Amino acid sequence: QMTNETLKAALGRSSWHLFHTILARYPESPTIEEQDILKQYLKLFATVYPCGDCASHFQLLLSKYPPQVSNRVNAALWGCEIHNKVNQRLGKDIYDCSNILEDYDCGCGNDEELQSM
Template sequence: MPPHHEEEEDKPCRACSDFKTWAKLQNKGSKTAPTKPPPPQSKECPLDKEELGKSTWGFLHSMASYFPDKPTKLQSENMSRFFNIFAQFYPCEPCSLDFLDDIQKNPPKTKSRDELAKWLCERHNTVNVKLGKPLFDCSKIHERWRDGWKDGSCD
């Protein structure tokens, strides 16, 4: 479980909020009205919750789709360890705690590429249900994250 710091509890967490919510939290203590987000700039800014989530899922699904088809025992063990460590240090604490709880109930399946990719897709769909987002068809996971769509749109 990630360390919980009381003094950080009241601080706005950009990784736990979308930009609008984060901006409102930044202005919570001030007497000025919340401002609109600045126009897009060429400057790179810290990721908000949605950007972080999308980037993270993309990385994790890509990693699972490139996992060995027949991993060694050590590769399987390391991948399981990776997910448990990853969940402890994910920057959004509510997301981290939720994912830790989910993987304790549904431990990583790392005996093959297909097993890992399906397990991760199911974990992602668990989050999609909680967020009211559509479910992903887990039979298409490698098309989406490794091989490209069968219609050739990624070629």
């Protein structure tokens, strides 16, 4: 039987993995529609995140540091920085964001952006 803290940490790691991987594959030159989709996705993610305390803190962070959706690099760096805000609050080490795009390889090779975007 895993403890609540173990389960919460595992959920966090999976969620951050998907979060950073999505941002690392965001278009380099997004259309206005793609920018809107990312903003909505992040807002909904912060709303449905299944840990009430985490979700409400993250919603506050999102309003203080609005998602940077202008292009891939800015979006990925924004994601790295906001995760660092969470790290800071939880007393964790600050992550080095300088290779953020390489750190989150989706394994999807040369497929370009998501087909639906």
